[in-house]
Amino acid sequence: MNITKRQSTSKDVAKLAGVSRTTVSLVLNSVENAQISAETRQRVFLAAEALEYVPNATAQALVSRRTQVIGLLLTRQPHQLEADGFVLQALEGMLEVVRAHRLRLLIDVVEPEHQERAYLDLVRAKRIDGIVFSGPRSDDAALQNLEREGFPTILMGHLPNSPFCSVDVDNVLAARQATEYLLSLGHRRIACITNAPLSYSAAAERLLGYQQALQAAGIIPNPALLRQGGFDPQSGYEAMVSLLQGAEPFSAAFVASDTVLMGAKRAIRERGLQIPQDMSLLGFDDIPWAQYADPPMTTVHLPARDLGKQACQMLLQVLNAEKPPNRNLILPAPLVIRQSCQPV
Amino acid sequence: MNITKRQSTSKDVAKLAGVSRTTVSLVLNSVENAQISAETRQRVFLAAEALEYVPNATAQALVSRRTQVIGLLLTRQPHQLEADGFVLQALEGMLEVVRAHRLRLLIDVVEPEHQERAYLDLVRAKRIDGIVFSGPRSDDAALQNLEREGFPTILMGHLPNSPFCSVDVDNVLAARQATEYLLSLGHRRIACITNAPLSYSAAAERLLGYQQALQAAGIIPNPALLRQGGFDPQSGYEAMVSLLQGAEPFSAAFVASDTVLMGAKRAIRERGLQIPQDMSLLGFDDIPWAQYADPPMTTVHLPARDLGKQACQMLLQVLNAEKPPNRNLILPAPLVIRQSCQPV
DNA sequence: AAGTTTCTTGAAAGCACTTTCAAATAAAAT
DNA sequence: ATTTTATTTGAAAGTGCTTTCAAGAAACTT
Numbered sequence: 050m051n052i053t054k055r056q057s058t059s060k061d062v063a064k065l066a067g068v069s070r071t072t073v074s075l076v077l078n079s080v081e082n083a084q085i086s087a088e089t090r091q092r093v094f095l096a097a098e099a100l101e102y103v104p105n106a107t108a109q110a111l112v113s114r115r116t117q118v119i120g121l122l123l124t125r126q127p128h129q130l131e132a133d134g135f136v137l138q139a140l141e142g143m144l145e146v147v148r149a150h151r152l153r154l155l156i157d158v159v160e161p162e163h164q165e166r167a168y169l170d171l172v173r174a175k176r177i178d179g180i181v182f183s184g185p186r187s188d189d190a191a192l193q194n195l196e197r198e199g200f201p202t203i204l205m206g207h208l209p210n211s212p213f214c215s216v217d218v219d220n221v222l223a224a225r226q227a228t229e230y231l232l233s234l235g236h237r238r239i240a241c242i243t244n245a246p247l248s249y250s251a252a253a254e255r256l257l258g259y260q261q262a263l264q265a266a267g268i269i270p271n272p273a274l275l276r277q278g279g280f281d282p283q284s285g286y287e288a289m290v291s292l293l294q295g296a297e298p299f300s301a302a303f304v305a306s307d308t309v310l311m312g313a314k315r316a317i318r319e320r321g322l323q324i325p326q327d328m329s330l331l332g333f334d335d336i337p338w339a340q341y342a343d344p345p346m347t348t349v350h351l352p353a354r355d356l357g358k359q360a361c362q363m364l365l366q367v368l369n370a371e372k373p374p375n376r377n378l379i380l381p382a383p384l385v386i387r388q389s390c391q392p393v
Numbered sequence: 394m395n396i397t398k399r400q401s402t403s404k405d406v407a408k409l410a411g412v413s414r415t416t417v418s419l420v421l422n423s424v425e426n427a428q429i430s431a432e433t434r435q436r437v438f439l440a441a442e443a444l445e446y447v448p449n450a451t452a453q454a455l456v457s458r459r460t461q462v463i464g465l466l467l468t469r470q471p472h473q474l475e476a477d478g479f480v481l482q483a484l485e486g487m488l489e490v491v492r493a494h495r496l497r498l499l500i501d502v503v504e505p506e507h508q509e510r511a512y513l514d515l516v517r518a519k520r521i522d523g524i525v526f527s528g529p530r531s532d533d534a535a536l537q538n539l540e541r542e543g544f545p546t547i548l549m550g551h552l553p554n555s556p557f558c559s560v561d562v563d564n565v566l567a568a569r570q571a572t573e574y575l576l577s578l579g580h581r582r583i584a585c586i587t588n589a590p591l592s593y594s595a596a597a598e599r600l601l602g603y604q605q606a607l608q609a610a611g612i613i614p615n616p617a618l619l620r621q622g623g624f625d626p627q628s629g630y631e632a633m634v635s636l637l638q639g640a641e642p643f644s645a646a647f648v649a650s651d652t653v654l655m656g657a658k659r660a661i662r663e664r665g666l667q668i669p670q671d672m673s674l675l676g677f678d679d680i681p682w683a684q685y686a687d688p689p690m691t692t693v694h695l696p697a698r699d700l701g702k703q704a705c706q707m708l709l710q711v712l713n714a715e716k717p718p719n720r721n722l723i724l725p726a727p728l729v730i731r732q733s734c735q736p737v
Numbered sequence: 738a739a740g741t742t743t744c745t746t747g748a749a750a751g752c753a754c755t756t757t758c759a760a761a762t763a764a765a766a767t
Numbered sequence: 768a769t770t771t772t773a774t775t776t777g778a779a780a781g782t783g784c785t786t787t788c789a790a791g792a793a794a795c796t797t
Binding site: 056101103104105106107108110111116118127128130131132133134136137138140141144145153154155156157158169170171173174175176281282286311312314315318336337338340341343345354 | 400445447448449450451452454455460462471472474475476477478480481482484485488489497498499500501502513514515517518519520625626630655656658659662680681682684685686687689698
């Protein structure tokens with residue numbers, strides 16, 4: 050476990066190649082306008098190879114003012130991360146582009162409570178070049194700090210009149226279409242469980258879509274048929290139990306998150322109800338579980354992986370001072386019809 | 394989006410406080426043996442506050458040779474990450490201790506194919522102080538590189554005669570106990586689907602536990618009842634379809650990963666079989682899904698969160714040159730009996 | 738009042754790199 | 768052979784911080 054052999058530096062390479070450190074840097078970074086003879090170049094490469102030289106990222110960062118690291122920020126209660134099928138898919142998409150650009154990804158989860166200083170440290174300390182921010186909330190003080198700092202940030206999700214670029218789906222539309230599907234099956238009493246507290250913009254939007262569809266069909270959304278979920282199956286379980294115990298009957302439920310849906314489904318089954326015979330269930334996110342559930346879940350497909358990918362790409366554009374083509378990129382979120390809904 | 398106002402440096406703080414940068418550093422890092430008058434100290438704090446000063450992490454890292462960042466390395470095919478319930482829980486545990494120590498977490502997923510140089514970059518470039526390595530494989534060339542470099546590394550999982558410290562569960566024992574439970578229910582023909590290719594040590598160990606239990610009961614493990622899964626539900630689905638189509642009858646299956654189990658369960662239901670009436674199913678990992686599945690799954694509880702936490706703590710001990718109390722920490726992995734198994 | 742001892746503080750070096758700029762060398766032109 | 772031009776290379780400064788070392792100031796002895 051000893052770290053005896055010192056790491057070789059550009060100085061070592063220079064010495065071995067018989068050139069100056071400047072030349073080493075010029076060659077290894079293949080600087081355009083500086084012409085180095087092919088022979089010298091070769092010597093440097095060989096020396097670097099021989100010493101297994103890798104430039105010290107910290108030193109490079111210090112001088113270039115770029116750490117080549119981007120941050121993924123999630124705002125959740127840590128324990129709510131556990132069952133989040135979305136995160137991993139998005140992460141994957143991000144890693145894909147991050148890797149292609151030889152960057153690194155730093156991940157942090159901040160709890161909604163003490164986010165005040167949470168990112169400031171990350172940002173001010175210049176630990177990262179930019180941020181992909183998942184799950185923005187309107188009441189997020191720290192996010193406003195980022196704004197003031199003018200820190201390169203991309204939102205995964207959407208925040209009305211935020212200066213930041215964002216990648217998102219049209220939650221309102223997707224939720225409306227989902228609800229319309231339920232309506233088209235003849236359901237009239239449709240319950241709704243949100244995916245998160247309404248301060249999360251995605252939660253508010255999905256709820257709105259649900260309400261719009263109902264109203265367009267001449268149905269007044271019934272508050273007694275609405276419950277709030279929050280990131281984990283347990284919240285869905287509790288919400289559904291409460292719904293089932295309520296006086297208000299319903300034949301279908303739109304649950305704005307598959308993770309929450311997982312718990313809701315359990316509550317229904319415990320009650321001895323069959324899906325979809327006794328109750329139609331429609332989710333949101335299309336996490337891997339959805340298609341393997343019993344029955345496979347009809348749900349809105351959230352292109353999580355793409356969302357992550359696009360967010361990263363947008364961030365890179367911002368970092369390179371290119372004007373991103375779209376300030377607010379909207380990806381389609383189609384309804385995937387499987388077997389958890391049927392006509393009344 | 395402009396970055397007009399330059400970030401304030403320790404020099405600015407020094408100037409505002411009317412002291413030297415040395416003093417600023419001494420105060421802000423509360424260095425022990427250097428005594429600074431309370432009055433000076435106060436002035437520095439105030440100045441730092443006023444300028445919203447946060448030390449540049451890069452510069453600190455350069456001089457201290459510590460980046461205060463630790464890496465989480467996962468070896469999977471990226472797309473296999475998607476449904477991995479374990480990762481997020483472990484991540485959470487890690488974040489907990491990482492945060493407590495004011496460190497940061499860098500995450501990377503490397504594909505088993507080109508891992509050769511994959512971490513070397515990370516390590517040689519001194520981007521991170523240490524590594525938590527999830528899913529070590531015996532045939533991992535890069536891991537051997539880490540060994541040679543003497544880089545502070547903790548294994549989440551286990552590798553026979555590796556010099557690295559590790560945190561793990563006793564996979565053999567857990568799998569044996571799980572299988573014994575099935576045996577105790579009267580099952581004799583028990584299929585097994587592994588959680589991953591056998592080069593992953595955890596996969597090999599779980600399989601071994603299954604085989605040991607069988608042999609102890611005087612049953613010769615039947616190769617026709619064995620299939621290999623691999624990280625995602627689809628692999629489980631395919632494995633179970635293949636098992637079901639095979640000539641060999643069986644009344645129970647031990648699936649060494651809940652994620653894989655998710656797919657296997659689907660295959661069984663599509664076949665019109667009831668769980669547990671027609672087929673007992675026993676999983677491994679206890680991902681959030683397990684307790685909300687229909688029926689709730691009996692499975693081996695993998696203390697993922699704790700594993701992550703302990704791995705991190707161990708790494709910190711290594712980094713601080715403390716001898717970790719246990720070179721190979723084994724956490725208990727109890728069987729959680731729910732409703733997916735019943736007597737024949 | 739002079740000599741010690743203790744407190745504070747700042748100059749300077751170092752961390753490993755990049756990049757500018759001018760000098761040195763080689764090649765070309767007169 | 769000498770001047771001009773093109774080609775290479777290296778010294779040095781800068782990135783923002785920590786830390787050693789020694790000096791200056793203040794307090795204490797004798």
